[in-house]
Amino acid sequence: MTTTVDRPTPGAPGPSATASGTPADAAPAVDVAALGELLLGRWAGTRRETRRMLLDERLHKHENLTHQDHRERVLGQLHLLVEHGAMSRGLPEAYGGHNDPGGNVSGFEELLLGDPSLQIKAGVQWGLFGSAVLNLGTEEHHRRWLADIRDLRIPGVFAMTEIGHGSDVASIGTTATYDPATEEFEIHTPFRAAWKDYLGNAAVHGRAAVVFAQLVTLGVNHGVHAFWVDIRDEDGAFLPGVGGEDDGHKGGLNGIDNGRLHFTRVRVPRTHLLNKYGDVAQDGSYSSPIASPGRRFFTMIGTLVQGRVSLDGAAVVANKAALAIAIRYGSERRQFNASSDVQEEVLLDYQEHQRRLLPLLAETYAMNFAHQELLHKYDDVFSGREDTDENRQDLETLAAALKALSTWSALDTLQTCREACGGAGFLTRNRLTSLRHDLDVYATFEGDNTVLLQLVAKRLLTDWSNEFKQVDMGVMARYVAGRATEATFHRSGLRKLGQAFRDTGDVRRSVNALREESAQRALLTDRVQTMVAEVAEALRPTAKLPRADAAALFNEHQHKLIATARAHAELLQWEAFTRGLEQVEDPGTRTVLTWLRDVFGLRLIEKNLAWYLSYGRLSMRRGRSLDEYIERLLARLRPHALDLVEAFGLEQGHLRAEIATGIEAERQEEAAAYYRRLRASGDAPLKERAPAREQATPAAGAPGEKAPEDKKEEKKKERKAEKHAERRSERSSEQKAERTHERRLELRSLKKAETTERAKTGKAEKTQKDGRGVPEPPEDSAQESADKSAEESAAGTGVPQEA
Known part of the structure; x- marks a missing residue:
């Protein structure tokens, strides 16, 4: 396995033993030569x-x-x-x-x-x-x-x-x-x-x-x-x-x-x-x-149909070239120093960079395996070995479906790779912009992609209709009843409730329910079948309508038709990828390709998550777990990214992109060597310092950068000063609380003495009154109210008040 990083990807989980039997504590390796032969196919x-x-x-x-x-x-x-x-x-x-x-x-x-x-x-x-x-x-x-x-x-x-x-x-x-x-x-x-x-x-x-x-x-x-x-x-x-x-x-x-x-x-x-x-x-x-x-x-x-078959394959080649350029560059280019004061981060170690490129890599592998199956069918028909009307119709439908998806994918992949390579990707000598311009029209000629998907949808409706022409009324009645029950089960939330109950207490249960091949197949297949059935039922009246009304009804459902065809084509690619895994003999390679297939399948579900939630196929918990598990898979795939593009077998003479030649790694090493020499010489200028609380981490290798030991000592001093200030603040608060408590006790003692004195005075006055019959005026009540207010204020604020 090619070494692609200087340190492990943070938080990357270990490999799963369920994918292919590889021990969980053993890092799988890719047999690049064998995988490359598999990707080349029969020819x-x-x-x-x-x-x-x-x-x-x-x-x-x-x-x-x-x-x-x-x-x-x-x-x-x-x-x-x-x-x-x-x-x-x-x-x-x-x-x-x-x-x-x-x-x-x-x-x-x-x-x-x-x-x-x-x-x-x-x-x-x-x-x-x-x-x-x-x-x-x-x-x-x-x-x-x-x-x-x-x-x-x-x-x-x-x-x-x-x-x-x-x-x-x-x-x-x-x-x-x-x-x-x-x-x-x-x-x-x-x-x-x-x-x-x-x-x-x-x-x-x-x-x-x-x-x-x-x-x-x-x-x-x-x-x-x-x-x-x-x-x-x-x-x-x-x-x-x-x-x-x-x-x-x-x-x-x-x-x-x-x-x-x-x-x-x-x-x-x-x-x-x-x-x-x-x-x-x-x-x-x-x-x-x-x-x-x-x-x-x-x-x-x-x-x-040869033209459509050829463009599907050419789009696969374009994706391979673009990803080989972008992933090689992303494995060498460094930016920012998030986890080290000395070394900047490799672009492909960033999660978002993985999110941009690795799902496209998974999609390209799916396209490759699907195209091989298309090419086999084309050869069987046009060589005369299996030239039947049914096989020709299947070939035309498959070519239309795959050509649409692959040429769109090529345009998206080229644009994403161009952006992932930054300004270097915009230079003509790195080929990505040139390829993007040349392939733009692939989505139009040999059949506009949207029109091709409409043809695929019509074929799906025809097949659906033919299925029911061959069944009796009893079977049809059972189907209608089953559909009604299924709709009730899914849309009433019973299915989601069952999923939520089974997944309660452990997010891993949600993940395990999605990672299995059978679960992915069920979700992808169910979506296609449901969409075909819904559109077919909606368009059933067209057979009895006037031509204009039938055309209007068809137009009302055109978007759903095209979405149905696209879902069908995506399922075909996923199935082809899964069958391709069966041809892999090396356990490590099979493990890595299984992760890649899972990324492809789960991304399809994630992109259509609104459908799965609204139709009751997934619970909210499982829907939320998708994103987390995809990112875990991408982290697992990160160390194998270069191997997966090396398996494409494209040499420098095929790519002819400067940034894919290793020149970026040479530039990075040249810069690092310069700053190492500068630090060692002691001639590096001092870096302007901001207040301790406001200092930002300096860029790696900046002139005047202090040695790591000096930085550590400074940080220790800063932390010590902060702790000392915190302790002084704590002591001050404690002293204030003590003074407040003492004042409260003093106020209460004074009040008690005053009350006792008034009681004695009152008794004496009463005795005099009884003797002379002349009453004495009472104490000033306003002063008593003020004393009480001062005591309450002191108790509430912790500030001593004069008695």
Whole structure:
């Protein structure tokens, strides 16, 4: 295990023996090499080969280029990929490939480490343009174009998105109208909003495009289909009828020449229709192996799922790079001297710094394991081993769910890491800002994340509905009754009352109830199931409503739908992480990864704590214990943070961030050595002293700082003086109390004597009165009242009064 701190993290609890059987008094260690192999997954060899290739400086991003120069550099990098044979793995063997879809995507994802523009331009050429020909075309198209696409002799454009329609592809405005007389399609953009936009390779480099358009033949619109359209000649000039514009400088990915295309009645041969799922005969008659237009459309679009799979994996790579930079820097950078007068604190020893970075590390591990499962499913389908309609639908849903969460996570992680590195993180040479800008659009292209989650939610509702189509009325009645009972149990507080009763007297019981794998699974699963059931019940009337009313009802519940899909996707990541733990053989590594998985799961519950409390799934005591236990887990993980990022296997040539090279540790040692020499020389200037009560602890290593022995002696003197002053104050108070007590006794004695004297005088006066019959006037009552008031005042305030 890598040593990362100079002293133990204060208050960090010892490891648990329940996670993996590791003794509680033994500090677990991470097997970095074995963990790194696990993270690389099935295509570890391909990833390592791509990373070795990316150590070539020619494949790195240069930050100071104009966007025009950056575009040309990236085009040159694509030719280097061709020389390496790096992008042909997914092609059939007949066309120089390896029929390895999973390996092809694995290598593509790693290209982000060189330059995200390189990754995306490669994705446009081979992942979109080339895949469209491969998956939507037939053997004739493969023989004609695949080799030239593979070798970059035909740089291509994937022309689907329009100015007017991005996510709603089914409503695009471009048309492809068939003319039986000439056996040609006429490609036309009838209005400005139908122009194709945001297209990679469109502004400068593209020579052909796969254009998506509404296929119209014999007066019938058969929906969206794909067509091969040549757009430029050998000299780069637009062909007749084709026009375009440059999108110009963007917020990121400026190595890609994005642009617009428009078509004015451009004629293409009938054979340029990519006709795997729909064909037009010479006479204009249409045929398709899929009768339903809707199902045919989604089948065609589904073949292009590779882009979403790739972006999910690329987001994982981005997170790994960002966290490797930030955690290495946070393990070296020191600020403030909270626990030592000599040494400042390492940033990652601060609890809040752990709170910022380590949950993101846990999330990245969850993303990694979930992406591996997605990649396996993609390979199974596109290699043909398990290519069924059901598996394709599952793949599309899983890719949509994970791509949304991972690309959002990448943006959050990059921003948090940038802030955690302070001013150094804002410098371009440390890459975090550059990566953040380039990945910004990942949340939008290949499907807007919010729209993708809505698709996931619809699939969940469909599955829910299908479940109940297969049950009889008795089962349905029992389900409804069970739901009512469950709602009563949870929302009446009975569940929380039971939890509170079981947890009474010991907060550890609350923690133990949440740390178990089964408890986390139950909470996460229950939330998804409850949310799906509630939304499904709310939307049940839509089947009988007019279209407009049904749309309005759906819109009223859209936010809940998207929240449901997100909860489902988070559960998928947690389950994948848990299955990943089963592959870990080393006990120490399994213990540390279990803590990491628990952080991920409990953070999901913590983020949605309001839901769990309001729905009665958690008691207040257990809700409060979440925060405390997460912080305990983070303290346990702190000594392993560097090992967990070292397992990513990223070298300096991949990160290329100055603050991740160890330079900060060298700076810290240089400063410490300087102040040690200064103190030893005796030439350090004296530090201005404030009054004892107001002195602040001086910064470590400040010029003129006194030796630790002198400081201790001064503190002893200060404490002695304070105690002496306290004792004098106590003695003064005691003396005042004694004087007050004595005065009270004196007053009481005087009053008693006075009363006795008055009694004697009274008797004598009475005798004289009886003898002479002349009464004497009484004593002055006002003076007696004043004497009594003085006595009461003295008794109440402790201040002596004159009698």
